[in-house]
Amino acid sequence: MISVQEARDIVLAQVKVLGTERKELLASLGRVIAEDVFAPHDVPPHNNSAMDGYAVRSEDTHHASREHPVTLNVIEDLPAGYVSQRYLQTGQAIRIMTGAPIPDGADAVVRVEDTLRGEGEQVLILREVPPLYDLRLAGEDIRQGDLILRQGDLLRPAEIGLLSSLGRSTIQVYQRPQVAILSTGDELLYIDEPLQPGKIYNSNSYSLAALVLDAGAIPIQLGIARDTREDLEQKFLAGARADVIISSGGVSVGDYDLVKEMLKKSGSEMQFWKVCMKPGKPQAFGAIAGKPTFGLPGNPVSSMVSFEVFVRPALLKMMGHTQIYRRVVTATLAEDFRKSDRRKHFVRVALRQENTRYIASTTGDQGSGILRSMAKAKGLMVVDEERMQIQAGESVAVMLLDHSFSMSSTRDF
Numbered sequence: 001m002i003s004v005q006e007a008r009d010i011v012l013a014q015v016k017v018l019g020t021e022r023k024e025l026l027a028s029l030g031r032v033i034a035e036d037v038f039a040p041h042d043v044p045p046h047n048n049s050a051m052d053g054y055a056v057r058s059e060d061t062h063h064a065s066r067e068h069p070v071t072l073n074v075i076e077d078l079p080a081g082y083v084s085q086r087y088l089q090t091g092q093a094i095r096i097m098t099g100a101p102i103p104d105g106a107d108a109v110v111r112v113e114d115t116l117r118g119e120g121e122q123v124l125i126l127r128e129v130p131p132l133y134d135l136r137l138a139g140e141d142i143r144q145g146d147l148i149l150r151q152g153d154l155l156r157p158a159e160i161g162l163l164s165s166l167g168r169s170t171i172q173v174y175q176r177p178q179v180a181i182l183s184t185g186d187e188l189l190y191i192d193e194p195l196q197p198g199k200i201y202n203s204n205s206y207s208l209a210a211l212v213l214d215a216g217a218i219p220i221q222l223g224i225a226r227d228t229r230e231d232l233e234q235k236f237l238a239g240a241r242a243d244v245i246i247s248s249g250g251v252s253v254g255d256y257d258l259v260k261e262m263l264k265k266s267g268s269e270m271q272f273w274k275v276c277m278k279p280g281k282p283q284a285f286g287a288i289a290g291k292p293t294f295g296l297p298g299n300p301v302s303s304m305v306s307f308e309v310f311v312r313p314a315l316l317k318m319m320g321h322t323q324i325y326r327r328v329v330t331a332t333l334a335e336d337f338r339k340s341d342r343r344k345h346f347v348r349v350a351l352r353q354e355n356t357r358y359i360a361s362t363t364g365d366q367g368s369g370i371l372r373s374m375a376k377a378k379g380l381m382v383v384d385e386e387r388m389q390i391q392a393g394e395s396v397a398v399m400l401l402d403h404s405f406s407m408s409s410t411r412d413f
């Protein structure tokens with residue numbers, strides 16, 4: 001048997017980072033940027049007002065107070081988006097809106113709450129302001145020439161906002177792999193067919209496609225290959241048009257596990273593994289027509305767990321991510337746990353938080369066909385090969401299955 005670590009090293013050594021493409025800014029959300037971005041100009045591009053109020057010469061406000069206001073002549077009304085053509089002289093003010101460029105001659109803003117309208121075009125200043133008061137200086141966010149984003153950075157909503165503040169409408173990002181998903185087995189039905197004796201619905205195709213989407217890649221559901229050499233061969237070769245192929249089923253020792261045979265024969269470079277893990281012991285990995293191919297086990301939970309352990313990191317690597325693993329946290333196990341073999345176990349657990357600690361409890365029957373226990377799980381407790389039992393209260397490592405939905409909470413701050 002090969003260890004999980006060895007298997008993962010082989011997988012990650014085989015898959016390569018994909019090429020890059022130019023995307024419209026919003027469509028790049030969640031992607032990894034493939035260029036260094038330098039600021040073409042300052043942000044904000046001009047000194048501007050932080051408040052609605054009056055642009056003034058700060059020296060004009062000396063000793064101004066509610067009891068002894070200073071009167072200034074309002075020479076202009078300046079909304080955001082317009083540049084004043086006037087030069088502010090002593091004794092003058094310009095009514096200014098938040099974001100409007102500071103007129104030449106002015107060096108501070110008095111917010112409207114600290115003023116009163118005077119006679120005609122006059123304003124009463126009710127407080128003294130120092131130079132630069134309520135000004136936002138050009139370049140205080142970003143300086144022209146600054147390195148703003150580096151190749152390899154993840155584009156989250158804040159990065160999208162930042163790039164748009166620089167006037168970038170498109171951006172170079174790493175491509176997303178197309179992932180062909182093939183289910184094998186004569187027992188499988190399409191989900192819109194009526195249930196028949198001896199048959200089950202092809203659920204793996206959907207859980208795997210959803211995992212692919214959730215990882216940011218593009219699933220292509222190839223449907224069901226029947227347990228015949230011809231059908232398998234044809235479907236696998238169709239899959240090779242994608243960047244990655246995933247199959248489920250047909251990798252163990254059953255009489256009908258033709259996938260194995262077919263792949264060995266077709267000159268594809270597949271290795272069949274018994275990986276020292278539970279679930280997910282029988283697996284295959286290699287290449288068909290040069291495309292990385294994962295032969296995942298058929299059991300519904302096993303295929304999802306194997307995806308988490310091997311496929312997801314590989315897809316993230318292909319998309320240029322540098323952080324390719326799920327977050328692992330330390331939790332306290334709420335119950336006793338016992339193992340009967342020396343494999344690395346991935347145990348479905350629910351998680352709750354008590355003060356600063358995570359408390360993990362198993363989600364019930366851990367059979368590889370019990371998909372409900374996966375639906376209840378917030379994480380996979382990883383129990384190393386040699387650790388045979390864990391007592392309630394001991395610390396364990398939990399890999400979070402933390403796509404955005406399951407990380408939302410009913411608890412507010």
Ligand SMILES: Nc1nc2c(c(=O)[nH]1)N[C@H]1C(S)=C(S)[C@@H](COP(=O)(O)OP(=O)(O)OC[C@H]3O[C@@H](n4cnc5c(N)ncnc54)[C@H](O)[C@@H]3O)O[C@H]1N2
Nearest residue numbers: 183185201202203204205249250251252297298299300302
């Ligand atoms: N004699 C042995 N039998 C089995 C072993 C073993 O070591 N010796 N390993 C077991 C384990 S563990 C697993 S995991 C499975 C893996 O087998 P296969 O990859 O060949 O998968 P299948 O036999 O085709 O199916 C297993 C199970 O999963 C259901 N299945 C398959 N595809 C789908 C699908 N697309 N959607 C929903 N469910 C699916 C299938 O009906 C079977 O019940 O082998 C064990 N046997």
Ligand code: MOO
Nearest residue numbers: 279280281302368
């Ligand atoms: O190796 Mo199987 O995946 O335990 O169900």
